[in-house]
Amino acid sequence: MSNSTILVTGAANDIGRAASKALAESGVTVILLDKDVAGLESLYDEIEAAGFPEAAIYPMDLNGATGDDYEQLANTVADNFEQLDGLLHCAAMLGVMSRVDDYDIENWFKVMQTNLNAPFLLTRALLPLLRKSQAASILFCADGLGSEAKAYQGAYGVSKAGSKALMSILAYELENSSIRVNSYDPGIVATGIRRQAFPAEETDALHSPDDVAGKIREIMGQREAHGKQLSA
Template sequence: MKYSEYQPRPDLLKDRIILITGAGDGIGRAAAISYALHGATVVLHGRTLNKLEVIYDEIESLGAPQPAILPLQLSSASPQDYELLVDTLDKQFGRLDGILHNAGILGERTELANYPIEVWDDVMAVNLRAPFLLTQELLPLLHKSEHASVVFASSGVGREARERWGAYSVSKIAVEAVNQIFAKENVYPNVRFNCINPGATRTAMRAKAYPEEDPKTLATPEMIMPAYLYLMGDDSLNMNGQSIDAQD
């Protein structure tokens, strides 16, 4: 099917509890609003609290279910931080129906020969360690859902190693593997795992990666939401361990 042409029903995510990382702007913000407008209670995660508060107010003003805000510093979160996160979600909601692992950082566009190790560590912490650990810690809550969906953010450079993309490319290739391994191990049969590659999208990260590019030529985050809705809703129940392109 063409994911870009998917037409979700208005109540696709009714009564679902969905955690979105990196919800402060770009694709994460668009997904939070889109999921909420389709009935979900969204749990907003991000680094900048005031950005999340603005989105919180925007979702409420649209008449969507009241969201929640969950600050967590992904790059430096300790096991205790994750325990507190799980405990908070459990007490407030009792379960989790989905995670969109959208948070990510670009790092540097330079050769591996010159790649700064501290930047490498930061990229790996946010792009790889955090989605793995967050998924692992939240699996018991996902298990309480009738059927839960975990969506990892991939990239064109996650399908094929590309020069001068350094840690970002390595982290996204590894995320694709994490996705497939979770899916194949199938420890919780009610939880499915898939990757999404947003493609060229008008975001701050894209502008940093391609400073010469005219952003007006790119799809907006809102334009690629059909694929994000598809993977989070029941119409993708038979998909597990797949990786799709949002703009196909």
Template sequence: MKYSEYQPRTDLLKDRIILITGAGDGIGRTAALSYALHGATVVLHGRTLNKLEVIYDEIESLGAPQPAILPLQLSSASPRDYELLVDTLSKQFGRLDGILHNAGILGERTELAHYPVDVWDDVMAVNLRAPFVLTQELLPLLAQSDHASVVFASSGVGREASERWGAYSVSKIAIEAVSQLFAKEQVYPNVRFNCINPGATRTAMRAKAYPNEDPKSLATPEMIMPAYLYLMGDDSLQMNGASIDAQD
């Protein structure tokens, strides 16, 4: 199917509780609004509290279900931080129906021969370690859902290594493997795991990666939401261990 042409019903995510990482701007912000407008209670994660508060107010003003805010510094989160996060979600909701792992950092666009090791560590911490640990820690809450969906953010350079993409490319290739392993191992049969490649989208990260590109030539985050809704809703129940393109 062409995921870009998917037409979700308006109550697709009614009564679902969905955590979105990196919800402060770009694709994460748009997904938070979109999921909320389709009935979900969204848990907004990000580094910048005031950005999350603006989105929180926006969701409330649209008459969507009241969201929640969960600030957490992914690059430096300790086991205690994750414990508190799980505890908070458990007390407030008792379960989790989905995670959109959208948070990510670009790192440097340079050859591996010259790649700064500290930047490598930061990219791996946010793009690879955090989604793995967060998923692992939240699996017991996801297990309380009738059927939960975990969506990892991939990339074109996550399918095939591309020169000068360094740690970003490596982290995305690895996250595809993480998703497939969770899917194949089926420790929690009610939880499915898939990857999504947003494609060239008008975001701040894209502008940093391609400073000479005309942003008006790119799809907006709103235009790629059908695929994001598809993977989070019941119409993709049969899909597990897949990696789809939002702009097919």
């Protein structure tokens, strides 16, 4: 993976942050995308202090971004890098755990925008750069909520199920290309979303983001899997 370039969404915190550091440790130039500018800057400093390849920062709020914003991102990446070797979708928003008939409409739209529309728009905009790579990888961070529908999952459950479908559709469409597309469910991890969904849960027994970052790096770097819904 050395000398490759990979863009990571949700890079400022939790799994996105840990995966970005793991990729940088392997010699990857990581493009760090998140709305949390302070988090991006501190991660940039950590990567630089460790002597890893210099990262790039791209502040962006996926919830409010338009199609033009994604095209501008693609143009900026193209101006600074010859190609893109990977795209890791880690950004996510929980919303609320609520019955469908009680679910706030505006909140529903925000969750769907961040968790489903943004990965579509971002992938669509960056596919030309990914096609320039001889071995590119697109990986969606999945969640068990996208596999088994349950009450009160709301927009989060629907969006995660949709992102799995998006992954499969992309895998079929890119079957004869140099781009691999997969999803990975890391299991129960101590993240901000997990704490928000289960505030009373004991977190000591949960995996940390650092625990799963190595597996994400492994999937991004291997050539065998394509169209797979991988899990821990």
